[in-house]
Amino acid sequence: MLTKEKTIGFIGTGVMGKSMARNLHQDGYKINVYTRTKKKANDLLELGASWKSSTAELAAASDVIITMVGYPIDVEEVYFGEAGILENAKAGSFVIDMTTSKPSLAKTIYQKAKERNIHALDAPVSGGDVGARNGRLSIMVGGEEEAFSALLPLFDVIGKNIMRQGEAGAGQYTKMVNQITIASTMIGVCEAIVYAKKAGLDPERVLENISSGAAGSFSLSVLGPRMLAGDFSPGFYIKHFIKDMTIALESAEELGLETPGLSLALKLYKELAVNGEEDSGTQALIKWFEAQ
Template sequence: MSYTPDTTRIGFIGLGIMGLPMARNLLKAGYEVTAYDRDAARVDALVKDGGKAAGSVAEASAAGNVVITMVPASPQVEEVVLAEGGVLDHLESGGLVVDMSSITPQTSVQVAEAARAKGLRALDAPVSGGEPGAVEGSLSIMVGGEQDDFDAAKPILEVLGKTIVLCGPAGSGQTVKAANQLIVAVNIQAVSEAVVFLQKSGVDLPAALDVLNGGLAGSTVLTRKKESILAGNYQPGFKIDLHHKDMGIVTDAARTVGAAVPTGALVAQLVAALRQQGDGGLDHSALLRGVKRLSGEDADGPN
């Protein structure tokens, strides 16, 4: 079975920075979407675009033969999917759970096993690309699960992303996402250090970032974040709070498998420190503020 618009009803749980634009893209593609979020205003926003409102997780789950979850962390997935009265108790037999949250690989394995025990199917399908990727439908989606389930879900995933890869069995998508978050955090930290170094050296910062991004130092992080960094705009596309959670996942997972991540561990501490300084609600590019403070600069000063 392939989940195409004419055969598929989607329950969508979690309409945050990422979830709302993702649900909107599914509506534009012709899917029937019934959504739930604790913030009723977000549900109302989707209804204005043609979606249907659910008053509970149970109602959203019963409305679809596919349920997509996009919530902050493992505890919320456990509450929404695994707990009594959750997704697995209300999704129709043979239905598919696609968890697109960023959580621990162990939780994704638990979801897959619990789904299988109830005659359901599950994929872990975390994403990368931030709010712009969610809006554009250009996310990178790393998937864990069975090949048949991946093939069935691919029409849905192709609405949401451009790079969609089955990485292995249940939990594999989350493992790859953890590696992604490690690379992104280290990259942002390196860009932040370079920005402060260039500023204190009196170099034309916009020109310097342009030329750096044209060479081997170039990156998606620099392309996506350059203008907001120059403007000192840390409106969240992905919050420090969430990256803090993800760095905990990657450092714990690396310890479990015996992989050394010394740079990642250091950046995890810098992310944690920034959060303790009150910047948890800002975009993860606000790592620049931490470097400024360490360099004796005003974190709120011009870039």
């Protein structure tokens, strides 16, 4: 079982990664940090986290390495090659990719890590900036049961709904299920809000009324009020959601499935991105409907 004497290396301190690393530090873990833009880690360094100047340096100095980066290509960059995690991590250490990425890539990382006696888990998360800040993320894990059990104390600090779904890649497949669900739900929330306004209702009262019923969801109760307030700051970037939906669509096609709701959501979000909204939060989808 993981103890507080072990050092956690964290690569990627964006909107969610920063809060996750902060929660681990505040719980008593020693934290090493590396990110391509050092100023993004300043808050953590001020709290006492240790800066490492490269992926290789961080990997060599850490017992557990967590990655929370942007895209599958970023995952490949930090894990593979002479300067990557797998070439520099200590035998017996753990690597956890919490980026939403390709299931096939998670399986490759697992196999290459196993060859070097490194334990690898894919553990993408859901819950946005609020869940990350409050340590209440849903964590979907793929990998060996023994590694999952050893790291459960760490997961308990950053999440509250933590489940191992199967072998390597299962965490990423589960995250795709999550994103497919959200994609159509976001369309429904936006359509509902616009409908309420057109019907002359007070949309705030409507959301309050329906959020505890069968229509209830994170998108409705958390992102709906942000839409009404005109708050489009990113708890989760549109550009990253487009990445996730693209992975999900490609994966669905590999499985021989048609996903019309996912396809429509991806189309609408891509239109928003072209119109300059790629760095907005996913709740900015309401703008597409309001413009009709």
